[in-house]
Amino acid sequence: MFHFKSLGRAILGATLVLAMQGAVSAQIFKGETAGVGDPVHTMFVAFANQAGKSGVEIQVNAGQTLTKSMLKGAKGDIDFFSTVPSLVNLMAGQKRMYEKIEGAPELAKNIRAILGFKAGAYHPVTLAGSGIESWEDIKGKTVFTGPPAGSASATSEALIKIITGYVAGEDYTAVRLSWGEGYAALADGKIDMMVRPAEIGSANIERFGLSGEFRVLSIPEDKVESEEMQALFGRPGRGMLQFEGDVYKGQLTEGEITALGFTQFVGTHAGVDDDVVYEATKAFWENLNEVHNTAFFLKDVTKDTAFTSVNVPLHPGAVRYYDEAGIAIPDALRP
The missing domain is CATH 3.40.190.10 (Periplasmic binding protein-like II)
Structure with a gap:
């Protein structure tokens, strides 16, 4: 016999599941990059646009100083950011702009990469x-x-x-x-x-x-x-x-x-969920033709150049995609 009480429980359970899925998909991740017109900005926005197609919504805050963005990323205050390979060494060595940052060398260990590129x-x-x-x-x-x-x-x-x-x-x-x-x-x-x-x-x-x-x-x-x-x-x-x-x-x-x-490279931090980075990375590379149409210089971005100047470990989510896609990862970049 069919019971309306059982149906009610089933509907309630399904509603809760959908609500939970909606909460996950509705999460907005914070991202920072340079100002409009900068190649770093162009690349980061292209990455964020493709990530959005996989349900990874990145709110891009442009016009930022990359030295500060990388520090915020290392602290987990933002989720994705544009950065410069040379800055990693400065933070790890607690030098120059990071000289007075408490725990800078440990913070540097939190930085993870998604992909690198020739900027200009x-x-x-x-x-x-x-x-x-x-x-x-x-x-x-x-x-x-x-x-x-x-x-x-x-x-x-x-x-x-x-x-x-x-x-x-x-x-x-x-x-x-x-x-x-x-x-x-x-x-x-x-x-x-x-x-x-x-x-x-x-x-x-x-x-x-x-x-x-x-x-x-x-x-x-x-x-x-x-x-x-x-x-x-x-x-x-x-x-x-x-x-x-x-x-x-x-x-x-x-x-x-x-x-x-x-x-430059597009970075994140170790605390971002593996599935999130996997989906964002996959969406970027699977829509590469659209990325190439964004700007002339982005035509040089290919899977062969994915690790250009990357000098921090890749995020495990990015590693999963590259392994699935058969893209050889240098041993030094595996987390």
Whole structure:
């Protein structure tokens, strides 16, 4: 005999199960990345968009300083973030911006990677008429080198010193502003040069050629093989990159430009559920064609480059996907 009482219990049980499933799928994960227009932002948003298709909803907070985002990720305050391989070593060694962070080396052990990618190159940009046509012309000039709290400014100033011997604050004035302020300052003539990490073919760099002419300084050939430059190229997340100068309209440096390349990775922390990271990773790689259509530079993101410059263990959820997909994982990256 059919009992309405039994039916009621069944419906109640099913309702509870659905409610629990809804609560899980409705969870929103916190993510942080750089500002709009930055290749790191483009990549992170592409990752978040694909993750959303698998039910992993990532709320993206853009315009953040990556040094701080990685620290928040290591603490478990956010779930996903963009970061720089070199920052991992600084946190693990409790150096520079992490010098006063209590327990920084232990926090660094919480960082996990999902995938790495080639982000672009440092662009030393100066407008026509600035008086800067070579690196030596920087002497006595004002140069935007990056934000106050990031690692880019130190890298830019190191690059200038290796090439010219010039020291920031002595031979030239180094200005540290937000990225947006740096662009505006160059456009308004308030600074003489800007050193900006950007993807090759960046619209933000290209815009200086739409209303005039500009120059991207190339690393001199005689400096490329120097011990100091090779050491800079060899740092985590760095390397030499070359591209044709005519990729930008109105760009005055002829021929091939040699630049300091940079790589990034999409990170998370050890406390994020394995299933969540698995689904997000799987969704990204299974929708790679859509990712490639997001931006020109993302066409270089392939399964063969998945571990580019990654220098922390992969998250177990990401490992599960790569193993299932038959993608060989370096032993050093297995958690």
